[in-house]
Amino acid sequence: MCSGETQEIKSITVKYFVLDNLVNTVRNECYYICLNENCDVVYYNQENQIFKKQDMKIPI
Numbered sequence: 001m002c003s004g005e006t007q008e009i010k011s012i013t014v015k016y017f018v019l020d021n022l023v024n025t026v027r028n029e030c031y032y033i034c035l036n037e038n039c040d041v042v043y044y045n046q047e048n049q050i051f052k053k054q055d056m057k058i059p060i
Contacts (some may be wrong), residue, residue: 002034002036002038002039002041004034004035004036004039005034005035005036006032006033006034006035007032007033007035008030008031008032009030009031009032009033009043010030010031011026011027011028011029011030011031013031013033014026014031014043014051017042017043017056017057017058017060018043018051018055018056018057019055019056019057020057022051022055025049027045027047027049029045029046030045030046031043031044031045032044032045040052040053042055042056042060
């Protein structure tokens with residue numbers, strides 16, 4: 001990850017935006033969103049589960 005600014009979010013938000021085939025992999029815990037638009041990582045958690053731009057339903 002880029003070590004840029006992040007914001008804590010709930011897993012329900014991640015489930016809403018990830019591709020349908022990835023929804024079941026989203027754990028019921030806190031995630032973080034990377035606020036750096038140049039970073040390929042969109043969401044991640046403390047266990048290093050990562051969702052990238054290509055994993056999203058809509059362009060980020």
